[in-house]
Amino acid sequence: MSRLDLSVTICGVLLKNPFVLASGILGTGAAILERVARSGAGAVTAKSYGPGPRAGYPNPTVLDWGSGLINAVGLPNPGVEVGVGELLETKERLRPLGVPLIASFFADTVKGYGEVARTIAQAGPDLLEINISCPNVEDEFGQPFAADPRAAAQVTLEVKRATSLPAIVKLSPNVADIKAIARAVEQAGADAISAINTLGPGMVIDIEAGRPILAHRVGGISGPAIRPIAVRCVYDICSAVSIPVIGIGGVLRGQDAVEMIMAGASAVGIGSAVYYRGPGVFKRLEVELSTYMEAHGYARLADFRGVALEG
């Protein structure tokens, strides 16, 4: 296996493998992010921080409905001022491991995105991820910024003006034309795109209680159920833009990661798989991906990246 090279460079940042811990999964503090880094992740994303503290929604917030998960956690976070301290400590712990830190953030106005970006940049993360796609974050018209190419571009521009850090824009699958959104953020200066955030919103009703189980009633769908949609979104985005894409959504096995890379992804986000296979999933994904590459005579990810886009 030694001749295999699983590394990838995104916006000048080197990942020793393509597996990135997705935002909102385990990323609540420095110690747990260090654990994920030590268990083999190529990069880790902290939870999304916003302009001020948010309690999140009451429970139930996350459920396994059989073919996937549904969640409405409501972006609980202590606010970006406290977040900077948490991210600084995280960066400190990750540095000796050579695992890059991605800082995710959101806001409720275009200007707010710029302000949060400026603050969060003080922590010196390797990359920023602009969360414009959380079903819980809406602009003044009640639409997530990710739903409108103009709003998505404005947010991107504002963040790029506020900081010199490379910025990933995280897109939502819940749009009519994801290519248009991708092109808009690329033109506005996005350095990379991650996709997808959760699908939906969806709803699960308990038929004994006769009411939705999630306290927020609706929530985003993740896990195995959304993988074909995630793969199609990544494929569409990669056919529309030339910036690197982090493919996220329903990746549980190394084979699923191969699918994402064939659709054009440079790296692969791992979220719900942490529930299905535990934090040890990163090592196992690496083995499964390596096994596939060996069997097919691929030495590097670039050997099969985007092959599904050709012809």
Next chain:
Amino acid sequence: MDTPGWRISGGSPLRDRLPRVATVARVIPETSKVTTFVLDAAIKARPGQFLMVWLPGVNEKPFSIVCPDPLTITVANVGNFTAALHRLVPGERLWYRGALGRGFRLSGRDILLVAGGYGAAPLHFLALAARDSGMAVRVALGARAQEDLLFPGRFAGLGCRVWTCTEDGSFGESGLVTDLLQSLADQHRPGSVYACGPQAMLQAVAGICEARGIPYQVSMERYMRCGMGLCGSCAVAGRRVCRDGPVFSRLPPGS
């Protein structure tokens, strides 16, 4: 079974882990603040595992399994959700997910259980299992006052030797349950110590056991959201209380 839901066999029926409904069969007042709810359900579980109990329209919170069959929880009324639970009467329903988390591992021929407050709840299930495997079980129970002591009769009924202490000296020894642990540990040198209670108590238990080289396991509490190891809300020193715990064979450093 440390990878829940990990199935790749085609054509298997979909198995969700959504809340299951159960009817309250019996309500047993234990102390002025603590009530036991016996449900008309039975589950497979290990001592130390817990349930996420859902009351529609109220909330969903973690509770230790006191007995798996009939499924039983014991609840201290400390806030909004537990007050709502306390209003349940026989015939009414609640919902639960679980059994969740990693429970106690039984080892040693004679063991000592140390309970502070409703910490007696998971230790009751442990005492049941220990009795079934023929272990000698000692129990140290502590509470503020006599009327707050939980389960002295139940543990005795299982054949455990029970020591009690109260902070105000109204019953048993006077002082903290960790004082009791200290003297019992020196007199009897148990094979293993199992503890559940407030964080400060667990810290003292860890100190006492480590100083004497006695293996111990503690059951910890943290605020929980998903209860399935995904959201990180319950993380302590990089470990997830809901999934890597709630039982730990040593206290996570810095917790």
